[in-house]
Amino acid sequence: MKRVVILGGGTGGAIVANQMVRQLHQEVDAGEVELTVISNVEQHVYQPSFLYVAFDLAIPADAKRPERQVLDRRIHLVEGEADRVDPGQHQVIMSDGMELPYDFLVIATGSRPVPEDIEGLVEGGHHFYTEEGALKLRDALQSFKGGRVVLVVGVPHKCPVAPLEFILMLHEWLDGRGLSSATHIVYTYPIGRLHSLQGVAEWVGPVFEARGIECRTFFNPEIIDPVARTVTSLEGETLSYDLLVGVPPHLGHDVIARSGLGDSGNWVPTDRHSLLMQGRDDVYVLGDATNLPISKAGSTAHFQADIVAANIVNRLRGGYGSLRYDGKVFCFIETGLNEATYVTFDYERPPAPVASGSLLHLYKLAFNRMYWLSTAGIL
Ligand SMILES: Cc1cc2nc3c(=O)[nH]c(=O)nc-3n(C[C@H](O)[C@H](O)[C@H](O)COP(=O)(O)OP(=O)(O)OC[C@H]3O[C@@H](n4cnc5c(N)ncnc54)[C@H](O)[C@@H]3O)c2cc1C
The missing domain is CATH 3.50.50.60 (FAD/NAD(P)-binding domain)
Structure with a gap:
């Protein structure tokens, strides 16, 4: 046998x-x-x-x-x-x-997220990479009344587009709760552009700009001070926050x-x-x-x-x-609460997001349910 x-x-x-x-x-x-x-x-x-x-x-x-x-x-x-x-x-x-x-x-x-690898992230920040983390972030968002939201990104991490999705969903979610004018969103990224995938970085720049989202590159989060509510990068920049969301670095x-x-x-x-x-x-x-x-x-x-x-x-x-x-690789990208786009790429062909729309968001929601058919080996 x-x-x-x-x-x-x-x-x-x-x-x-x-x-x-x-x-x-x-x-x-x-x-x-x-x-x-x-x-x-x-x-x-x-x-x-x-x-x-x-x-x-x-x-x-x-x-x-x-x-x-x-x-x-x-x-x-x-x-x-x-x-x-x-x-x-x-x-x-x-x-x-x-x-x-x-x-x-x-x-x-x-892979497994390791939020402890960024000093102070567990005590001073939130993430959505585990069930427990997502529930705590949900509670924090429910009681959020406005202020500075800063997103920091540890590497490597799974789902490369999740930080972008979170920011774009957050922007529309705050709008729906009447908190847009009271909130400033800061998106940071560890390298010299807005995303590791060049085509995605080029696409998302104008998308963020149109929504008034501030962007900082070369920002590798090193120390979070939960009392002072600041995050300092390896590069020496310090940002203050009212709500910090961190994408944890991952290990095998x-x-x-x-x-x-x-x-x-x-x-x-x-x-x-x-x-x-x-x-x-x-x-x-x-x-x-x-x-x-x-x-x-x-x-x-x-x-x-x-x-x-x-x-x-x-x-x-x-x-x-x-x-x-x-x-x-194929990834849907939620660009808000009701719209999405997608990227597909391989070793030879770079990613190029298409125009986002509500139909693509519905496809994404449908895929979320059809996942069980793909694990069954049917799709
Ligand atoms: C918030 C979030 C959003 C995401 N969004 C997307 C998305 O939109 N699109 C997309 O394509 N991907 C997305 N992903 C990523 C996707 O979930 C992972 O990349 C995918 O699950 C990886 O599959 P895998 O089989 O390699 O690992 P996993 O699905 O993580 O499975 C690994 C399994 O091995 C088990 N295991 C580990 N060690 C042992 C051991 N010693 N003994 C026995 N079992 C063990 C683990 O417990 C686990 O059950 C997202 C992930 C997160 C967290």
Whole structure:
């Protein structure tokens, strides 16, 4: 029997597992192939919903389903923390000592926000990158009466467009509450332009200007003083705030460090086309967990899962698994509460946002609901 183990049951892990079981149902039913997902959470969470939770446009329960229900019943689910991967022995060792041997392993452990890495952010600021953070920000926004809102951005972080979406949604949300004239919004960004993606940076400049949003570049948040209500950057600039929102820097998960597989950020060195872990022929990596210099986004994980699933299936059937990932990413960008645009790009084609509109916002809302079809491997 051939064993495929998928470490992590989030967006990429669930899609790759469900796609494989659909393609391999005969082999799985005949007991020739076993698919196992390891998940350290009982509930699968659709993380983009946190942005809507912050504005009280969704509640956390809307975006959760039991992991068991998300996975096809023929997939073996191991609930618990993977302690480490031993590529030499071709096995994953669980924290309770259970050993899970594999013929192919897919690492899909994602990334985790680390707000503690910016001094004072936990005490003095808010974020919307976890359920808890989004709920606290929701409460802070509900009692906000106007003042200076400053957004700071730590790197790297998942969903590269989320800071822009937050600012543009906030602008319209404040307007709806009659707080626009009493509020000044300051958007900061760590590099010398308004976004890491050049095309997005060029597009958003005029969009922010039209809304009177102040922008500061080369601003890497270093210290937040919750008492003085100031944020000081590595570059030496200090901004005062009444409400601070920080996009936390992210790291790869600890299992990567414990296994000795990652770089200093716990990202796994990955071939940009084959998605094989560098130096291994039987370990694939996808989603946020890779060290690839591309957007850490659910769509990235999805497009990569298509390639990884097809290549593993092909190799299990005697082929070479030659499909290549081309760097494709697709992101909707909310440009307010009722309008959106999108960008799509890959290794060769840069992003160029189209004109925003209400129809694209409706597509985005529809996708938020159809997410469960994509995790099921249907979309
Ligand atoms: C506020 C917000 C808005 C976003 N908006 C968008 C958007 O509009 N569009 C978009 O494409 N993306 C968006 N994203 C990003 C998207 O959610 C992630 O990029 C995506 O979930 C990555 O998928 P993944 O499979 O790599 O990781 P995840 O979905 O995070 O899954 C990783 C899983 O592995 C588990 N795991 C980790 N370590 C272990 C271990 N040791 N043992 C067992 N299990 C383990 C984790 O608990 C988790 O369940 C957003 C994210 C946030 C937070």
